[in-house]
Amino acid sequence: MLARHRFSQVHRSNGCRSSYSISRAVPLVGLPLALAAMALPAHAEPMPMSDVEQQQPALPPILPLKERAALVDEMLEERLDTLMPAIMREAGIDMWLLMSREYFEEPVLATMLDAESFHARRRTILIFFDPGEGQPIERLTVSHYGLAGLFDPAWLPEEQPDQWQAVADIIESRDPAQIAINFSDSTRFGDGMTLSQYRAMTAALPAHLEERIVSGEGLSVRWLESRTTRELAIYPGIVRIAHAIIGEAFSRKVITPGVTTAEDVQWWYREKLASLGIAPWFHPSVGIQRQGADGMLSGDTIIEPGDLLWTDFGITYLRLNTDTQHLAYVLKPGETEAPEGLREGLRRTNRVGDILTASFHAGESGNAILARAREAALAEGLDPSIYSHPIGFHGHGAGTAIGFWDNQEADPRGEYPVLAGTTWSIEFTNYHEVPEWGGQRVDFRSEEDAWFDGETVRYLDGRQTELTLIPPE
CATH class of the missing domain: 3.90.230.10 (Creatinase/methionine aminopeptidase superfamily)
Incomplete structure (x- = not known):
């Protein structure tokens, strides 16, 4: 079993630390497969894994679009409820920020859009925060539009017109030890932060919080690779x-x-x-x-x-x-x-x-x-x-x-x-x-x-x- 693996790159152009550790290599799946299958649509019965492949098998039923959407959202909710706490605590990171502009979705945020949201809207910003002591992970959206109730709305533009200041206020009020954003030299899946968004975000952050920025590359890989x-x-x-x-x-x-x-x-x-x-x-x-x-x-x-x-x-x-x-x-x-x-x-x-x-x-x-x-x-x-x-x-x-x-x-x-x-x-x-x-x-x-x-x-x-x-x- 893996004792420890560390990404040790340093983003030297702005001083952000990029340090992610995996302290344990265990399956992030906790429920029996049969339990997970119980909620599948009646004509989408689960198929057990098999080492034997059928020659020219029959085509299984294809779900109607509405049922596909419902299943996608249920799977996303399961991931957010069970996988997100596991990978954040595994990495020792208490805050993770994801952000994308419409039609320019970064790889991780794209998987967190609900089935009726084909793209980010205007600018979609998601914040995950672990308050510690086993409390649930906060899931916040600092955006004009919600995401199927999977994230709590955390921005009232009529009270704070500046979206970036709203993000800075959320960060400052929670005072995280580490603020993960997605930049990476080693993996395309953890490199979704654009320069313009980085500049806008850090311009609104107090200097002492900017110093806490680290790479979210490890979180990105763990989120995407885990089933x-x-x-x-x-x-x-x-x-x-x-x-x-x-x-x-x-x-x-x-x-x-x-x-x-x-x-x-x-x-x-x-x-x-x-x-x-x-x-x-x-x-x-x-x-x-x-x-x-x-x-x-x-x-x-x-x-x-x-x-x-x-x-x-x-x-x-x-x-x-x-x-x-x-x-x-x-x-x-x-x-x-x-x-x-x-x-x-x-x-x-x-x-x-x-x-x-x-x-x-x-x-x-x-x-x-x-x-x-x-x-x-x-x-x-x-x-x-x-x-x-x-x-x-x-x-x-x-x-x-x-x-x-x-x-x-x-x-x-x-x-x-x-x-x-x-x-x-x-x-x-x-x-x-x-x-x-x-x-x-x-x-x-x-x-x-x-x-x-x-x-x-x-x-x-x-x-x-x-x-x-x-x-x-």
């Missing part, structure tokens, strides 16, 4: 939606060998999601590996029998993201299964996945986990490349990196610890020389979403262990 019981109850079902759509994409419903191009499948994904009222968080990828062809073919390349297809696909639903890479084989006439060399390639890729997930240790850095997994995989004669990342409110989420496709060595972005209570895209590849293709080196990419409870990595909706087969006709 709650309600989120975990619905996350497997969200991943199932993505798996079902991939299953349809890799079928004769969408692909006619000799006719359909890789680009056709990409745009089918986009149209399918639009029809469901679900957004992609990136444009889907579809690639083709073919005997005798170099690298990954794409674009207007026509899919033919004998091709190994790859897709990278991710959705955003109920504010949570998925990220999945699957493989399919287009059968040649007379074939009933893929060549053994291709099946062996996927088996070897799954072995790399086993090694990688077994290498997770709570409190260790992403770099340490990468090094251990690579050493073990190479010792078994595998040819891996590992580039896993957190996932949640963002597809490439807050937290540490475990490798990059273009850097398999230690990286500053992998120095932060892997912590319990976080969700991951277990993303990697293994290369294998396929005998049936004349020893051609083939890229067997894999990516599945998973949950790390501090001891074990569990897939949210299984992982691909068999190539999807597409009939030639």
